[in-house]
Amino acid sequence: MNQVPNSAMIEMRNVSKWYGQFQVLTDCSTRVSKGEVIVVCGPSGSGKSTLIKCVNGLEVFQQGEVIVDGTSVGDPKTDLPRLRAHVGMVFQHFELFPHMTITDNLTIGQIKVLRRSKEEAQEKAARLLDRVGLKQQAHKHPGQLSGGQQQRVAIARALCMDPICMLFDEPTSALDPEMINEVLDVMVELAKEGMTMMCVSHEMGFARKVAHRVIFMDQGRIIEDATRDEFFGTPRSERAQLFLSKILSH
Amino acid sequence: MNQVPNSAMIEMRNVSKWYGQFQVLTDCSTRVSKGEVIVVCGPSGSGKSTLIKCVNGLEVFQQGEVIVDGTSVGDPKTDLPRLRAHVGMVFQHFELFPHMTITDNLTIGQIKVLRRSKEEAQEKAARLLDRVGLKQQAHKHPGQLSGGQQQRVAIARALCMDPICMLFDEPTSALDPEMINEVLDVMVELAKEGMTMMCVSHEMGFARKVAHRVIFMDQGRIIEDATRDEFFGTPRSERAQLFLSKILSH
Amino acid sequence: MHGDFDFSVLVDSLPFLWTGLQFTLKLTAVAMLGGIALGTLLALARLSPIAPLARAASWYVNIMRSIPLVMVILWFFLVIPLITGKPMGAENSALVTFTLFEAAFYCEIMRAGIQSVSRGQVAAGYAMGFTYGQNMRLVILPQAFRNMLPVLLTQTIVLFQDTSLVYAIGAKDLLKAAEVAGKNYNRPVEMVIFAALIYFVMCYSLSFVVKRLQQRFAFKR
Amino acid sequence: AQDLGGTLKKVKDSASITLGIRESSLPLSYLDDKQQPVGYHIDICNRIVDAVKAQLKLPSLKVTHTPVTSQNRIPLVTNGTVDLECGSTTNNEARQKQVAFAPTTFVTNVRMAVKKASGIKSLSQLNGKPVATTTGTTSVQLMRAHEKGRSIDFKEVYAKDHADAFLMLETDRAVAFVMDDNLLAGLMVTSKNPNDYAIVGEVLNIEPIAIMLRRDDPAFKTVVDDAVKALMKSGEIDKLYAKWFMSPIPPKSANLNFAMSDKLKELIKAPSDAPAEAYNKKQ
Amino acid sequence: MNYHWNWGIFLEQVKGGDETYLNWLLTGFGWTVAVSLSAWVMALALGILLGVLRTVPSRALVAAATAWVELFRNIPLLVQMFLWFFVMPELLPADWGLWVKQEMPAKEFFTATICLGLFTSSRVAEQVRAGIQALPGGQLMAGLAMGLTLPQTYRHVLLPTALRMVVPPLTSEFMNVFKNSSVAFAIGVMELTFQAKQMQEDSEQGIETFLAVTLLYFICAFSANRVMAVIERRTRIPGTAADVAAQS
Numbered sequence A, B: 001m002n003q004v005p006n007s008a009m010i011e012m013r014n015v016s017k018w019y020g021q022f023q024v025l026t027d028c029s030t031r032v033s034k035g036e037v038i039v040v041c042g043p044s045g046s047g048k049s050t051l052i053k054c055v056n057g058l059e060v061f062q063q064g065e066v067i068v069d070g071t072s073v074g075d076p077k078t079d080l081p082r083l084r085a086h087v088g089m090v091f092q093h094f095e096l097f098p099h100m101t102i103t104d105n106l107t108i109g110q111i112k113v114l115r116r117s118k119e120e121a122q123e124k125a126a127r128l129l130d131r132v133g134l135k136q137q138a139h140k141h142p143g144q145l146s147g148g149q150q151q152r153v154a155i156a157r158a159l160c161m162d163p164i165c166m167l168f169d170e171p172t173s174a175l176d177p178e179m180i181n182e183v184l185d186v187m188v189e190l191a192k193e194g195m196t197m198m199c200v201s202h203e204m205g206f207a208r209k210v211a212h213r214v215i216f217m218d219q220g221r222i223i224e225d226a227t228r229d230e231f232f233g234t235p236r237s238e239r240a241q242l243f244l245s246k247i248l249s250h
Numbered sequence C: 001m002h003g004d005f006d007f008s009v010l011v012d013s014l015p016f017l018w019t020g021l022q023f024t025l026k027l028t029a030v031a032m033l034g035g036i037a038l039g040t041l042l043a044l045a046r047l048s049p050i051a052p053l054a055r056a057a058s059w060y061v062n063i064m065r066s067i068p069l070v071m072v073i074l075w076f077f078l079v080i081p082l083i084t085g086k087p088m089g090a091e092n093s094a095l096v097t098f099t100l101f102e103a104a105f106y107c108e109i110m111r112a113g114i115q116s117v118s119r120g121q122v123a124a125g126y127a128m129g130f131t132y133g134q135n136m137r138l139v140i141l142p143q144a145f146r147n148m149l150p151v152l153l154t155q156t157i158v159l160f161q162d163t164s165l166v167y168a169i170g171a172k173d174l175l176k177a178a179e180v181a182g183k184n185y186n187r188p189v190e191m192v193i194f195a196a197l198i199y200f201v202m203c204y205s206l207s208f209v210v211k212r213l214q215q216r217f218a219f220k221r
Numbered sequence D: 001a002q003d004l005g006g007t008l009k010k011v012k013d014s015a016s017i018t019l020g021i022r023e024s025s026l027p028l029s030y031l032d033d034k035q036q037p038v039g040y041h042i043d044i045c046n047r048i049v050d051a052v053k054a055q056l057k058l059p060s061l062k063v064t065h066t067p068v069t070s071q072n073r074i075p076l077v078t079n080g081t082v083d084l085e086c087g088s089t090t091n092n093e094a095r096q097k098q099v100a101f102a103p104t105t106f107v108t109n110v111r112m113a114v115k116k117a118s119g120i121k122s123l124s125q126l127n128g129k130p131v132a133t134t135t136g137t138t139s140v141q142l143m144r145a146h147e148k149g150r151s152i153d154f155k156e157v158y159a160k161d162h163a164d165a166f167l168m169l170e171t172d173r174a175v176a177f178v179m180d181d182n183l184l185a186g187l188m189v190t191s192k193n194p195n196d197y198a199i200v201g202e203v204l205n206i207e208p209i210a211i212m213l214r215r216d217d218p219a220f221k222t223v224v225d226d227a228v229k230a231l232m233k234s235g236e237i238d239k240l241y242a243k244w245f246m247s248p249i250p251p252k253s254a255n256l257n258f259a260m261s262d263k264l265k266e267l268i269k270a271p272s273d274a275p276a277e278a279y280n281k282k283q
Numbered sequence E: 001m002n003y004h005w006n007w008g009i010f011l012e013q014v015k016g017g018d019e020t021y022l023n024w025l026l027t028g029f030g031w032t033v034a035v036s037l038s039a040w041v042m043a044l045a046l047g048i049l050l051g052v053l054r055t056v057p058s059r060a061l062v063a064a065a066t067a068w069v070e071l072f073r074n075i076p077l078l079v080q081m082f083l084w085f086f087v088m089p090e091l092l093p094a095d096w097g098l099w100v101k102q103e104m105p106a107k108e109f110f111t112a113t114i115c116l117g118l119f120t121s122s123r124v125a126e127q128v129r130a131g132i133q134a135l136p137g138g139q140l141m142a143g144l145a146m147g148l149t150l151p152q153t154y155r156h157v158l159l160p161t162a163l164r165m166v167v168p169p170l171t172s173e174f175m176n177v178f179k180n181s182s183v184a185f186a187i188g189v190m191e192l193t194f195q196a197k198q199m200q201e202d203s204e205q206g207i208e209t210f211l212a213v214t215l216l217y218f219i220c221a222f223s224a225n226r227v228m229a230v231i232e233r234r235t236r237i238p239g240t241a242a243d244v245a246a247q248s
């Protein structure tokens, strides 16, 4: 297992967020070091997706501070598009652009945001497609691939932008059981290479294998924030225990 | 574990089905005895849903024969509504009627199909709601319940019709991980009471616990049809072995 | 007049009908392209977080959608010259009116189209580092347009039929041409039946295209 | 030279003049089979345009044609789209509040057309029967007044244009069609069986028809009036009348055979732009 | 702007009659409402039936309903109006035709209503079909699996949700009926547009006339919109996305 380096890549301090009257996040603080892999879990509606989207400013929060690689996300002066370009994100439903070929999906961000030349972008795209095992599919449209293939493309797309860290929001929960592993395998490899990752997931096998820390959320609060061994050994909160027992039985 | 009684409830003989040129089912035969619990599994698109829908004539097939409780489903003379009234079915996406209250969902079939009086139907509905632990929700609409609760209502709705057997099509695959168990618990209980069940599912824990036999399908064919112990012990086909290994790892 | 239709006048009046049809087609094309362009801008305004802009756009759309087209045509034709002091001519007036009027309808379609693009897609675009403009142009509008293509075309069929209402200001479209020919040869019934046939064939062909598109989309998704 | 204002200035500045034309007011103003505007009033308007050219010393003056309808002709003249309306407009008091008229160049009598077979000869035979007329024409008011005066009751049916109204007569939706007699003659002669119809009954109204121009523009009106009066004085107008009302005309070479009325003869001798009310009060 | 304004025109007497122009406009308003509402009732009933027929598993029924829809929606309303009024009676036996043309009470009204009703029915049918087809396929299956017959499934399961879903597009159709009724003037129904033309011709006060008539049409369309909004609110299903959105 990797070591946990020490300089902070993502730092959240007392983040709170409301939708109108309804408080989705309450006072959430945590810290992800460079090279660290964090798995976030918790019941549905507990605010996991919202939390992770606060990291690259896809959701605005009303209180607290989020700092990514030294830049404050909430600061109105921050150039958000530029920050986001270097924070890779992978969604539950892949969110490939259906009207573009796989190659175009992988190059458009490089060309329009990073201002790379078309040739350079295509070369990079080809290299990363090969890496996720999908070189053959470059000319197809997303609708022509299986879910597992689409999610691997989505990971490659994020990697094309040379991200300094990656966010995953339940990347396997929309997949057929057979396809979950082909995606998890890519993620395990990424983790082993030392990519900083924050990953919402219920795949406890994956968490066991690569996570340095596990965060457990309930009702908008971070209830547990423990190392993997502590978490799977003796999770301290009752709620987390109940949750684990439900997820792991049968 | 229950014994396997011997009289046939469902009998399929060489069923084949085409969508235009495309053959979805090829020569499928199996037999479900009274009181038996069968789990059907296999990769996506292998024809599991189609197979199970042939049992109550929701899908028409072009060749072969399906006999349910002595009645031939494919026979044009068969009164299909009447047959279906006594074959309970539970769908992946619950398919409760969104514009009716839970009680109305449970009584409409009894009143319109079985011609029970409103009082009788309501009484039965209340009893079954109670059984699945949802007495409190009777007056609500489906949209106001969680997925797990909706699926339990769907099971209660099927039970209201006094079914002679139950068909399940991936009843837990649209549920949040936390809710899977509350549905499986109801199903385990049903199985233990001796209900004849044919169940498409990837929940191998469930299969291990209650199935008498496991059917494995691939590309429209029944590849394995084995007792539970045989299946989990040494599945004979390579395909099934590969499938199991993918589903069970991580 | 049972059975004594005289269809020979149709041949004599073909030049009449052809000029009329030309104008009908031109009006349809201009109003469709202009209407979609303007309608898309209106839709962006309606969805914009700038409240006064959104409100202004929504007023424009709702007013246009509550008045019969004939009335709008008459209004533009009669009142605009009174205000600007510059006459515009029936055909130009029709082109302007139809573009502005149809923009309200295309706006609602494009708004639905933009909203039909899932929040996930929008988030994915931003997550890639796109600005608002880039995200609209590269991710949202292409999908909105594709999702709505059948509806946009259906509206165009309605537009094509509505061009018949320019009779109100005396611009000569297909129906008007048929009527004029009908009057000058005193064979109105034959002329109108013939015009109905032309309308039907053109609209039906277009709606056939729409159906094909819908099937292809349903298949792809 | 002299101080130009109003229409003349506008025409001079733009070097173009716009004529309002009707597309099917046979034979006053309509389109022939090549879709060119032709007719009695078109010919007269062309003479007026010649006079304007001479006045402004603009031989290359551009002439454009804009089709107008009975609904929009007055707004189009007042808002400046059309400089001279060469159609079939009745000169009456209400309209004189909005526009001005050239001297009357045609006089029509409002009467009715019936099928000969019906045996109808007089308005009084129409009691309780469906009578057609065209929406938005003066005939509507005349019928209303006539009913009130004689306490009879027509079942009026309204058509959106003359052709539809004649179609109502043709298909027996109506037993009579009340309209300007020259229009009735035009519709009858181009119909499938011209001999089935007749113009009968009392004259409901005498209406002066004239070319229309903008109000309060004396300089332009003088040019127009003089041009028309010159036609009348030289007798040229009789030739034009004969060309359009007494000879075969396009598109189907039919001959209306519609002799000049005494009233019009009087008006050619003493040109006037008095409104319809002036004639009918005298009666 | 050398237009001669006269806002008092509405209270002036019409030429050769003893009503005011206001009376004319109000009569026109009455006919507009009458034609529109009757046509709407007809269009709804027929449209729902046809929309259902376009989704049933019988090729013949689907083809028949499709032919109907294509016929009535691909010809401009103005043209259809003409055909119903002038051509249809000629296709009847001669004495029936004559009855329709001369004796039938309120013949313009009925012709206009039928024509507008059929035209609109094709549009309603399209919406209803789209609504039914937008339902998750499982709903039909669930109804049938319960033992309901196909008609029962439509009646109790599919239509109640499909119709709720298409209330917004039907709102525009309802508004359209009022607007489209203006074409009925072409066959002499004395509705708003007809009266507007009469009044403009009679009074020569075009702008005042159009302003008043536009306002009356606006009132019609706006009321239609409000009525449908109330229906939408009353029939909202608790717990659905629309309901949640409305609550917050």
Ligand SMILES: Nc1ncnc2c1ncn2[C@@H]1O[C@H](COP(=O)(O)OP(=O)(O)OP(=O)(O)O)[C@@H](O)[C@H]1O
Residues within 6 Å of the ligand: A019, A022, A024, A042, A043, A044, A045, A046, A047, A048, A049, A050, A051
């Ligand atoms: N746009 C919104 N408006 C109002 N409430 C919202 C909105 N988006 C999310 N919520 C609410 O915020 C809460 C947290 O949502 P979030 O999506 O972060 O949960 P989650 O933990 O990711 O759940 P899941 O496992 O279902 O994805 C939920 O209760 C949800 O209903």
Ligand SMILES: Nc1ncnc2c1ncn2[C@@H]1O[C@H](COP(=O)(O)OP(=O)(O)OP(=O)(O)O)[C@@H](O)[C@H]1O
Residues within 6 Å of the ligand: B019, B022, B024, B042, B043, B044, B045, B046, B047, B048, B049, B050, B051
């Ligand atoms: N209406 C249809 N027309 C054409 N092909 C169809 C249709 N419905 C299903 N199929 C095809 O039939 C095959 C079997 O479908 P079925 O739904 O039975 O698979 P399944 O095993 O239940 O898969 P899943 O696990 O995804 O539910 C698939 O390849 C599917 O694409």
Ligand SMILES: [Mg+2]
Residues within 6 Å of the ligand: A048, A049, A050, A169, A170
């Ligand atoms: Mg989430």
Ligand SMILES: [Mg+2]
Residues within 6 Å of the ligand: B048, B049, B050, B169, B170
């Ligand atoms: Mg399935």
